[in-house]
Amino acid sequence: xxxxxxxxxxxxxxxxxxxxxxxxxxxxxxxxxxxxxxxxxxxxxxxxxxxxxxxxxxxxxxxxxxxxxxxxxxxxxxxxxxxxxxxxxxxxxxxxxxxxxxxxxxxxxxxxx
Amino acid sequence: xxxxxxxxxxxxxxxxxxxxxxxxxxxxxxxxxxxxxxxxxxxxxxxxxxxxxxxxxxxxxxxxxxxxxxxxxxxxxxxxxxxxxxxxxxxxxxxxxxxxxxxxxxxxxxxxxx
Numbered sequence: 568x569x570x571x572x573x574x575x576x577x578x579x580x581x582x583x584x585x586x587x588x589x590x591x592x593x594x595x596x597x598x599x600x601x602x603x604x605x606x607x608x609x610x611x612x613x614x615x616x617x618x619x620x621x622x623x624x625x626x627x628x629x630x631x632x633x634x635x636x637x638x639x640x641x642x643x644x645x646x647x648x649x650x651x652x653x654x655x656x657x658x659x660x661x662x663x664x665x666x667x668x669x670x671x672x673x674x675x676x677x678x679x680x
Numbered sequence: 681x682x683x684x685x686x687x688x689x690x691x692x693x694x695x696x697x698x699x700x701x702x703x704x705x706x707x708x709x710x711x712x713x714x715x716x717x718x719x720x721x722x723x724x725x726x727x728x729x730x731x732x733x734x735x736x737x738x739x740x741x742x743x744x745x746x747x748x749x750x751x752x753x754x755x756x757x758x759x760x761x762x763x764x765x766x767x768x769x770x771x772x773x774x775x776x777x778x779x780x781x782x783x784x785x786x787x788x789x790x791x792x793x794x
Contacts, residue, residue, distance in 0.1 A: 599779045610771055610785040611723060618780060655723065659779055665728060665735040667713065668773075668783055672722040 568593050571658050573671035581679050586643040588674050590656030593637070599659040600632060600639045601668065604652045611655055611670075615641070646678045682706040686772050686786035693762055693793055701757045701789045703772030712755045713773040713783060714747065716740070723771070729755065730777075762793045 572591050580586040592600070599618045603611035617623045617630040617639065629642040639658075643650055653673040660669050685704040693699050705712050714726040727747055728735040734747065746758045755774075759766055769790050773783040 601782045603782075605723075610788050613782040613784070616780065616782050657782075661779070662736070665730075666711070666777075666779075667725050667728050667736060669725065670723040 569671075570594060570660070570669045571656055571671035573654075573656050573674050575672050576675040577677055578674055579677045579679060580646050582646060582648060584646055586646045586650065586676055586678070588641040588643075588654050588656075588676065590639045590641075590671055591637055592639070592656075592658045594658065594660060595634075595637060597658045597660065600630070601657040601659070602628075602630060602639075602641045603655040603657060603670075605655055605673065606652045614654075643676075648678045648680050651676060651678045682784070684772055684774055684784050684786035686770075686789050688789060689787065690790045691792070693791070695764060695793055696761050699759050699762055699791065701759075701770050701772075701791070703755045703757075703786055704753050705755055705772065705774030706784055707753070709774035709776050709784075711735075711775040711777050712747075712749070713775070714757045715771045715773060715785075716768040717771065717788075718768045726757075726770075759791075762791075764793050767791060767793045 601616045602614045605611045615630045617632045623630045627644045631640045653675045655673045656671040657668040687702045712729040717723045727737045744760045769788045772786040775783045
């Protein structure tokens with residue numbers, strides 16, 4: 568079982584609609600969860616993080632966490648063509664004091680004008 | 681806004697040659713990382729570094745790889761004898777530490793082994 572799983576897409580959404588991106592993780596002890604955006608040929612850019620069950624909103628972005636279901640999602644409201652990118656879900660894994668971010672394979676999102 | 685700086689942006693090297701990828705992490709960060717991303721694949725962890733020593737390394741990080749923090753600002757990744765399969769984008773990242781901080785990534789070095 569992969570540590571972090573995402574649907575690789577592509578996910579196609581019309582401009583102005585809500586884009587919904589999903590992620591599941593295998594380590595029930597994971598505490599922190601991150602969403603990164605990666606444009607083609609560029610480095611990952613942090614969009615949001617969440618560590619408590621429920622919703623966290625930042626502008627057009629809402630992260631949702633359900634630890635019981637080991638499920639994290641990202642909603643993008645009023646999607647814009649500039650939101651077209653690959654979205655990476657990452658989970659912070661801590662073992663014996665050493666920590667690292669473990670990434671899913673990413674979901675490619677295309678916003679159609 | 682503070683950023684992680686990586687040089688060079690692109691390096692082409694012959695198989696078997698040594699390469700050194702350089703990074704300047706954010707100045708008040710304590711944790712440093714190297715990740716790589718083969719074209720079309722996911723971002724993979726290579727190594728973490730804290731308090732002047734390796735905290736964790738992946739199976740990819742074999743004896744051909746080494747990291748160093750030679751002074752108070754630079755963090756380097758050395759590949760001793762490059763192979764074709766080392767061709768990838770290499771990202772340096774740094775973090776203030778703690779469970780509530782994400783990592784800030786540099787812009788990456790695209791390594792092409794020919």
